[in-house]
Amino acid sequence: MTDCSNLSDKIDWQAQAVVQSARLHPYIPGKPIEQLLREKGISTAVKLASNENPYGVPPKAVAAMQKAATQAHRYPDGNCSKLRKALATFHQVNENTLVLGNGSNEVLELIIRTFAGAGDDVVFSQRGFIVYALAAQAAGANPVAVAEADGLTHDLQAMAAAVNECTKLVCIANPNNPTGTMHDTASLQAFLDQLPRQVIVLLDEAYYEFVSDILGDTVHVLQHPGLIISRTFSKAYGLAGLRLGYAVMAPEIASLVNRFREPFNVNLLAQEAALAALDDQSWVMQHVQLMNEQRAVLEKALQQRGVLGGVSCGNFVLLKHEAAKELTEWLESRGVIPRPLAPYGMPDVLRISVGLDSENEVFLKTLDAFLVAVAA
Numbered sequence: 394m395t396d397c398s399n400l401s402d403k404i405d406w407q408a409q410a411v412v413q414s415a416r417l418h419p420y421i422p423g424k425p426i427e428q429l430l431r432e433k434g435i436s437t438a439v440k441l442a443s444n445e446n447p448y449g450v451p452p453k454a455v456a457a458m459q460k461a462a463t464q465a466h467r468y469p470d471g472n473c474s475k476l477r478k479a480l481a482t483f484h485q486v487n488e489n490t491l492v493l494g495n496g497s498n499e500v501l502e503l504i505i506r507t508f509a510g511a512g513d514d515v516v517f518s519q520r521g522f523i524v525y526a527l528a529a530q531a532a533g534a535n536p537v538a539v540a541e542a543d544g545l546t547h548d549l550q551a552m553a554a555a556v557n558e559c560t561k562l563v564c565i566a567n568p569n570n571p572t573g574t575m576h577d578t579a580s581l582q583a584f585l586d587q588l589p590r591q592v593i594v595l596l597d598e599a600y601y602e603f604v605s606d607i608l609g610d611t612v613h614v615l616q617h618p619g620l621i622i623s624r625t626f627s628k629a630y631g632l633a634g635l636r637l638g639y640a641v642m643a644p645e646i647a648s649l650v651n652r653f654r655e656p657f658n659v660n661l662l663a664q665e666a667a668l669a670a671l672d673d674q675s676w677v678m679q680h681v682q683l684m685n686e687q688r689a690v691l692e693k694a695l696q697q698r699g700v701l702g703g704v705s706c707g708n709f710v711l712l713k714h715e716a717a718k719e720l721t722e723w724l725e726s727r728g729v730i731p732r733p734l735a736p737y738g739m740p741d742v743l744r745i746s747v748g749l750d751s752e753n754e755v756f757l758k759t760l761d762a763f764l765v766a767v768a769a
C-alpha cells in the first residue's frame with residue numbers, strides 16, 4: 394500500500410486556506426460511544442452528551458425506512474415534496490415558506506450564508522448555540538456576542554441594543570443550548586418589535602417540543618417580516634442520525650435561501666422516516682413527557698447534591714462543580730459521557746443529556762462516587 398502520510402509535509406495549508414477558515418475553530422461534538430470504549434478500554438458506555446432522544450427511533454419511522462431502503466439506488470426527491478406537504482399541513486403554512494436541510498444545522502448555516510458576508514454583523518448570545526458564531530465567521534461576517542445578564546439567559550434588551558445598521562441577522566435559540574434557558578412569546582415579541590424590519594431573526598427552536606405547552610404556536614403567534622423559525626427531527630423525534638431539520642420563513646426569504654442549498658441535501662431515508670415520525674405525534678409527545686419528567690428527577694438529584702448549574706427547559710441538565718474537568722475524566726473512565734461546557738466559557742459546568750432511567754441512575758451513582766472521593 395502506498396504511504397501518503399508525508400505527501401503534504403512541506404505545504405503550509407493554513408496559508409492556502411481563505412483567511413477566515415484559517416481562523417475558525419471546528420465544532421466539537423459529543424464524544425461517540427465507540428471512541429470512548431476504544432480510549433478507555435471499557436466494554437459499555439452511556440452517552441449523555443448530545444441531547445438525543447434516549448428512547449430510540451419511532452417504530453413507524455423504522456418501518457418506513459425499511460420499506461424505502463430498496464429504493465436507495467435512486468436519488469431522493471430534491472424538493473422533499475411529500476414531507477414538505479406534510480410539514481406545510483402540520484404548521485398550516487404554504488409549502489413555499491419551508492426550507493429543509495441535512496439537520497437544522499445545515500439550514501442555520503444556509504440562512505447565515507445567504508444574508509451575512511464581509512462587513513455584516515451577526516448578533517447572538519455569548520452562550521447561545523455555538524454554530525451561529527462558527528457560521529458567521531465562516532461566512533466572513535462579524536460575529537457579535539452579547540453577554541447574558543445572569544450568565545445563562547439571553548439578554549434580549551442588550552441584544553436589541555447591539556443591533557445597528559451593519560446587523561443582518563440576530564440568532565436566538567429558544568430554549569437555548571447549552572444553558573437550557575428560554576423566553577416566553579411575549580418577551581420575544583417585545584424584542585422583535587424593537588428591531589428594524591429588514592433584520593433577519595433566526596429563532597432556533599430545536600428544543601421546542603419540550604416547552605410547546607408554554608410557547609404555544611410560535612410560527613403563527615410571533616410577528617416580524619424577517620422572522621425565521623427552525624425546528625429539528627434530531628431531539629424529540631428521535632432521528633438525530635438521519636440529519637433532518639427545517640425552517641419556516643417568508644416565501645421571498647425561502648427562495649433566496651434555497652439558492653444556496655445542494656440539490657439533494659435531504660436523503661431518502663430521512664425524508665421517509667420524518668414523514669412517519671411527524672405522523673406519529675402520540676409517540677413523540679409521550680416520549681417528550683418522559684424526558685421532561687426525567688429532567689425534573691435529575692435536576693432534583695443535582696440540587697440535593699449541591700451541584701445544580703441552572704434550571705433547564707431542554708432534554709438536558711446542567712451540573713456545576715469546580716472540578717468539572719476532573720469529573721469529566723472520572724465519568725468517562727467509568728463509561729459515562731458528559732458534555733463539558735468549557736468551549737462555551739463555562740469551565741465548571743457539564744451538560745448532561747436526559748437518558749433512560751437506567752442510564753440516569755448509572756450517571757448519578759458515578760457522580761456520587763466522585764463526590765465522596767473529592768470530599769475524602
Ligand SMILES: Cc1ncc(COP(=O)(O)O)c(C=O)c1O
Pocket residue numbers: 443444495496497498499522566568569570597599600624625626627633636637638
Ligand atoms: C439549539 C440547537 N440548534 C440546532 C441544533 C442542530 O441540530 P440538528 O442539526 O441535529 O437539527 C442543535 C443541536 O444540538 C441545537 O442544540
